[in-house]
Amino acid sequence: MSEGTEPGHHARRTPGKLSPEEVVHVAALARLALTDAEVELFTAQLRTVLDHAADVAALDLSHLAPTAHPLPVANALRPDEPRPSLDREEVLAAAPSVEDNRFRVPRIGAPAP
């Protein structure tokens, strides 16, 4: 990983060349495991896309506000009234593993000592 990308570092950085270490780091953040061959391939491919995006990164657009959403729609609110919701049986039937009307997952974190 190039310096300055450690979690919590929020200073604006000038993008450099994406490194294989950064690809591995980003994949880990996204809960993806990559083979060595994939790291090499994705690094090259993502570099090409980011190189293309350099035209955008280089523009001075400080006078413009960012647009997160194309149309000016304000918060949509409705009265807080009880209504039928999804059928619990039907929802749980789609889960890989269920116990006592809950989604069952493997243990979270390290095993108890």
Next chain:
Amino acid sequence: MSDGTMGAVELAAAVRSGARSARAVTEEALAAVAARDDELHCFLRVLGDEALEQADAVDAAVARGQDPGPLAGVPVGLKDNLCTRGIPTTCASRILDGWRPPYDATVVRMLRQAGAIAVGKTNMDEFAMGSSTENSAFGPTRNPHGRDRVPGGSSGGSAAAVAAGFTPIGLGSDTGGSIRQPAALCGVVGMKPTYGRVSRYGLVAFASSLDQIGPFATTVEDAALLFDVIAGHDPLDSTSLPYPSPPTFESTGAGSEGVRVGVCTDLIDGCAPDVVARVREAADALSAAGAKVEEIRIPELAYGLSAYYLIAPAEASSNLARYDGVRYGLRVDAEDAAAMNTATRTAGFGAEVKRRIMLGTYALSAGYYDAYYAQAQRVRTLVLEAFARAYASCDVLLGATAPTTAFALGEKVDDPMAMYMNDVCTIPSNLAGHPALSVPFGTGGDGLPIGVQVLAPALAEGLLFQVARVVEAAAPSPAGGAGQ
């Protein structure tokens, strides 16, 4: 299909009058799919029993003298990112293989109420990420106009099903051109409505600020008929526009007399010579029909592609975090929850989805957020302002839909950036939330269909259909016949 030339308007009229039964129409569509879809692979799942049941309900309504709806008995293909209750909805991804949604998408419900018959779930690029339908985990769709060609994407299955004559209409979703580009490559009409016009409830999310559901059809009139059925406010989608959508169907024939058409050179330059020629001919046809045609430059649109390929992956990386092996879809077991998440996502997602998730995670990550994501959002403002200036002097814009005719299967699948370039003409309308439509207009020297794109400002779908119908009427040769 013996009715391959019959559009949705004619079919619905025949069913509504009792001249034809919905069951017979549906049986013919299912027979055509059974006979020829092995070769094209438009469908991931054919809904035989469900379709016939729905057809019988339509026929029963006709027999009782009840209104069976404006799309009575019309077969429709549904892109497989539209939730269908109890019916597998995969997004062409292994991670959702076998998932049966516990609810229907609003558009699916509206189609049923309108009497349409869903005959199958159509193939697509995995999670709608792609421009060729080659990123489907279940194999590509082939273009009915040339079996060695891609149908475009990501809604390639719905587009090809219409082009092949399997269904007169279909639904797709368009995040960066995923309805319009396959429509162009398959020689059919495809339209992306204004953001918020059509409910996204039950559309599996890719990039939430860009995604919009829209129609495929063989004619502009059929597309308008389908649009009118699916458009309108939905309280289940918080981004749904909070007012009714005015009907467009009755006025598609109003012509283009006096309409100010801007031929946008930035949406033509760089396209293949045949594509450029067809757009120019379409402009001439509009001029001959009384439109005021002028050239216009909108150089800011050039930044759209880069901005899109930061914003869409960023939103995707967030939306696709939900596929963690806990509540639905694939789970690959491992010793703890985090390892299970990683094993599941690594096995369940294809290469393009992984690329986009990583690109988006990177663009949003500490230190790069301002340089990439926030900057791309400012470009979005730039594009919106540029469109606003253009629409001060024009009512609609004209350009190419795709830079080339359909390319060969395998040609671009290993070169993501070359694939992304397919979307260069369609992306600006997504960034702006504006409606746009691709209408077939002749062919290239290779005999493959070319689409001309009509763009309009927000909420101007009626005008879009009106202008497109003039272009359609002037098209040099029908792009149909692919299925015969």
